[in-house]
Amino acid sequence: MHSFNSGFDYQNPNFEGYYGEYGGAYIPEMLYGNVETLKSQYLEIMQDPAFQSEFYALLKDYVGRPTPLFYAERLSKEIGTNIYLKREDLCHTGAHKINNTIGQILLAQRLGKKKIIAETGAGQHGVATATVCALKGMECVVYMGEKDIERQAPNVARMKMLGAKVVPATSGSKTLKDATNEAIRAWINEPNETHYIIGSVVGPHPYPDMVARFQSVISDEMRKQLKEKTGTELPTHVVACVGGGSNAAGAFYHFLNEPTVVLVAVEAAGHGVHSGMSAATTQLGTTGILHGSKSILMQTPDGQVVEPHSISAGLDYPGIGPLHAFLYESKRGTFMSATDQEALDWAFHLSEIEGIIPALETAHAFAVLSKLNCKPTDVVVVCLSGRGDKDLATYMNVMDLKK
Amino acid sequence: MSRLTELFNKQNERVLNVYCTAGFPLLDSTLKVMQSLQNSGTNIIELGMPYSDPLADGEVIQSSGNVAIANGMTIETLFSQLEKMRDSIHIPVVLMGYMNPILQYGFEAFCKKAKQVGVDGLILPDLPLYEFENIYGSTIKANGLDFVFLVTPETPAERLKKLDSLSTGFLYAVSSSATTGKDKDFSKVALYLQKLKSMNLKNPVLVGFGIKDKETFDAVCAYSNGAIIGSAYINALSKGNDVAQITEIFLKSVLN
Numbered sequence: 211m212h213s214f215n216s217g218f219d220y221q222n223p224n225f226e227g228y229y230g231e232y233g234g235a236y237i238p239e240m241l242y243g244n245v246e247t248l249k250s251q252y253l254e255i256m257q258d259p260a261f262q263s264e265f266y267a268l269l270k271d272y273v274g275r276p277t278p279l280f281y282a283e284r285l286s287k288e289i290g291t292n293i294y295l296k297r298e299d300l301c302h303t304g305a306h307k308i309n310n311t312i313g314q315i316l317l318a319q320r321l322g323k324k325k326i327i328a329e330t331g332a333g334q335h336g337v338a339t340a341t342v343c344a345l346k347g348m349e350c351v352v353y354m355g356e357k358d359i360e361r362q363a364p365n366v367a368r369m370k371m372l373g374a375k376v377v378p379a380t381s382g383s384k385t386l387k388d389a390t391n392e393a394i395r396a397w398i399n400e401p402n403e404t405h406y407i408i409g410s411v412v413g414p415h416p417y418p419d420m421v422a423r424f425q426s427v428i429s430d431e432m433r434k435q436l437k438e439k440t441g442t443e444l445p446t447h448v449v450a451c452v453g454g455g456s457n458a459a460g461a462f463y464h465f466l467n468e469p470t471v472v473l474v475a476v477e478a479a480g481h482g483v484h485s486g487m488s489a490a491t492t493q494l495g496t497t498g499i500l501h502g503s504k505s506i507l508m509q510t511p512d513g514q515v516v517e518p519h520s521i522s523a524g525l526d527y528p529g530i531g532p533l534h535a536f537l538y539e540s541k542r543g544t545f546m547s548a549t550d551q552e553a554l555d556w557a558f559h560l561s562e563i564e565g566i567i568p569a570l571e572t573a574h575a576f577a578v579l580s581k582l583n584c585k586p587t588d589v590v591v592v593c594l595s596g597r598g599d600k601d602l603a604t605y606m607n608v609m610d611l612k613k
Numbered sequence: 614m615s616r617l618t619e620l621f622n623k624q625n626e627r628v629l630n631v632y633c634t635a636g637f638p639l640l641d642s643t644l645k646v647m648q649s650l651q652n653s654g655t656n657i658i659e660l661g662m663p664y665s666d667p668l669a670d671g672e673v674i675q676s677s678g679n680v681a682i683a684n685g686m687t688i689e690t691l692f693s694q695l696e697k698m699r700d701s702i703h704i705p706v707v708l709m710g711y712m713n714p715i716l717q718y719g720f721e722a723f724c725k726k727a728k729q730v731g732v733d734g735l736i737l738p739d740l741p742l743y744e745f746e747n748i749y750g751s752t753i754k755a756n757g758l759d760f761v762f763l764v765t766p767e768t769p770a771e772r773l774k775k776l777d778s779l780s781t782g783f784l785y786a787v788s789s790s791a792t793t794g795k796d797k798d799f800s801k802v803a804l805y806l807q808k809l810k811s812m813n814l815k816n817p818v819l820v821g822f823g824i825k826d827k828e829t830f831d832a833v834c835a836y837s838n839g840a841i842i843g844s845a846y847i848n849a850l851s852k853g854n855d856v857a858q859i860t861e862i863f864l865k866s867v868l869n
Binding site for chain 1: 664665666668669671672675679682687688689711712713714715716717718738739740741743744762763764765767768769772776787
């Protein structure tokens with residue numbers, strides 16, 4: 211095990227799920243049984259050789275892993291460094307989210323669960339959950355904010371076609387935070403037969419660690435692919451967008467304890483960090499408790515959670531996973547942000563110079579590349595977390611305006 | 614002796630705890646609601662501090678909390694409203710809420726202030742046992758506040774005994790693992806409450822979640838020391854303007 215300056219092992223929270231002061235399991239007693247069962251069994255199940263072989267077989271033959279690591283030549287030239295794209299957009303269902311849902315559905319089967327619930331923002335996690343439920347013949351209910359149902363219509367249709375029931379969350383800002391509340395409530399109301407597949411590295415322990423481990427296949431592959439392409443396993447930078455932070459956790463994971471690798475997390479600044487219409491949690495947030503863990507969150511001085519804003523439904527979340535809160539506080543992570551407009555501009559630019567239409571969430575990551583002051587010899591890996599099909603309606607509106 | 618203990622020493626059956634949301638229906642109606650509850654025969658008031666993301670509560674209580682937040686209710690405002698509470702309220706008052714707003718206020722300052730205005734105990738559903746034992750429990754005890762843990766039909770016997778041993782005042786038995794405001798199958802609840810009764814717990818047991826009228830109140834009182842009503846009362850309050858009258862009619866329908 212490698213170690214960073216302080217010797218802290220960033221990959222492993224303590225027994226109660228804390229990364230420094232962030233994490234834990236702040237849950238009502240009604241969820242104790244379920245969360246305790248997960249906590250006491252997840253590592254054992256995940257490390258079981260039979261589980262591993264089933265997990266990796268599905269990742270290979272069903273998801274299409276390993277995903278390519280692509281040298282983006284024109285982009286590299288433009289930025290003046292070496293940029294590799296980790297093509298999670300080529301996963302089955304169009305984003306990295308399925309790495310986690312494959313893992314959790316296998317886990318749910320081993321726990322004897324009959325029904326799956328999930329929350330979703332952009333709909334990518336909802337689609338990935340509906341997909342694995344279809345694959346394994348399990349009942350699936352996805353909670354989605356009413357506002358997100360409107361702006362991510364294609365994904366809603368996909369979930370329904372895959373046999374899932376999509377339940378609108380109508381409270382609060384009607385986005386990801388509220389969908390998560392509804393999913394947790396549904397779990398409280400029928401805990402015995404149901405497993406809750408959380409889509410990000412948030413929620414009560416062991417979810418942040420469990421989801422990070424399932425997503426860590428991203429950085430595991432990166433290391434091998436970099437070795438092949440550059441002769442060394444370590445890049446100088448890894449860049450990923452962060453809402454709750456699952457693709458970033460997966461892309462950072464096997465570099466967390468490699469102090470030479472700069473880990474860049476890009477948050478959604480919305481209309482601008484200080485515009486009052488933003489989702490840049492680390493810039494605007496303070497320590498608090500949301501959805502079962504202590505982390506950094508956007509809130510009023512009285513402790514009411516603030517409604518965030520981002521053009522991308524997947525980053526429209528007022529919190530951030532406890533691992534990322536700790537990376538921010540310990541300065542192991544470099545936190546930057548990109549506005550709605552920058553994300554839109556980069557979605558078009560990447561399409562034009564590399565022939566890849568990214569998801570709006572993913573497009574945020576590209577907006578910081580020119581601000582990293584990279585040297586020509588640097589090796590920068592961007593986690594291209596999802597494809598842009600789901601955002602076509604937004605992109606078409608932009609093209610109409612340009613006419 | 615705490616007001617809660619004193620109450621249960623005097624009355625160990627059909628104890629009625631009613632939940633109300635601070636700052637609901639109006640910012641300044643908190644005390645008026647509490648007085649009406651006391652006048653109408655409530656034994657304990659569970660005063661909810663509104664939070665934007667109340668995971669253990671159902672739609673009705675969340676909506677009342679949203680109204681209260683929009684009305685401008687904060688912990689600071691609540692404490693100023695409660696400053697003279699003990700001039701008129703003589704029954705036990707328990708504050709119910711979620712950890713986040715309390716942490717922003719400052720946990721120790723919160724306990725001190727609660728005690729100072731005459732609050733008797735706390736119910737914090739998202740404060741887990743581990744954090745209670747390692748961090749927060751000593752502050753609560755040092756300030757002379759009772760602390761009430763929740764237990765559910767799924768709580769293992771050993772853990773239940775531990776939660777009982779750490780609770781003071783009473784133990785909050787959730788009638789089934791569910792959020793507030795859901796209908797329950799009471800034959801299962803009866804079996805669960807009989808089991809609880811046979812365990813010789815240290816604390817009196819009040820049953821909550823799904824208690825909404827005379828029938829359900831009577832049903833759980835047969836096997837426990839009393840019950841907690843929340844969503845049904847908030848629903849009633851939402852349907853009119855005369856807090857005193859609504860409260861009187863509602864409690865009559867439950868108690869008589």
